[in-house]
Amino acid sequence: MLPGRPSEHFTWAELGDPPRSHAQDTRHLAEHLERLRDICGGRPLSPLSGYRSPGRNAQVGGARRSQHLEGRAADLPAGYATVAQAERAGFTGIGSSGRWAVHVDVREGPPARWEYL
Numbered sequence: 001m002l003p004g005r006p007s008e009h010f011t012w013a014e015l016g017d018p019p020r021s022h023a024q025d026t027r028h029l030a031e032h033l034e035r036l037r038d039i040c041g042g043r044p045l046s047p048l049s050g051y052r053s054p055g056r057n058a059q060v061g062g063a064r065r066s067q068h069l070e071g072r073a074a075d076l077p078a079g080y081a082t083v084a085q086a087e088r089a090g091f092t093g094i095g096s097s098g099r100w101a102v103h104v105d106v107r108e109g110p111p112a113r114w115e116y117l
């Protein structure tokens, strides 16, 4: 486990316990999660998933080039934040279920939006 916390309200464990090589990306992700938490009135947020090792990603059927492998993605409980709120928090990748943002990431390159059916 890395020392300290990636940001004030999040722990390394709840962001997938990334290795040192992915600490910086996970901190960047956590900064955006803090912004989202603020936008949502400071309501406690427990991400469902963060960094995934390649083995873990395969186990859960994640995309082969998933941002979770980079420590740049988190999955959120439906009902926490809307897509519009995730956009305001600066996430560049947003997967939605109805009006809710359920995957957010800080990918580099062109923004991406998709819906889980």
Ligand SMILES: [Zn+2]
Residues within 6 Å of the ligand: 068, 073, 074, 075, 102, 103, 104
């Ligand atoms: Zn995800």
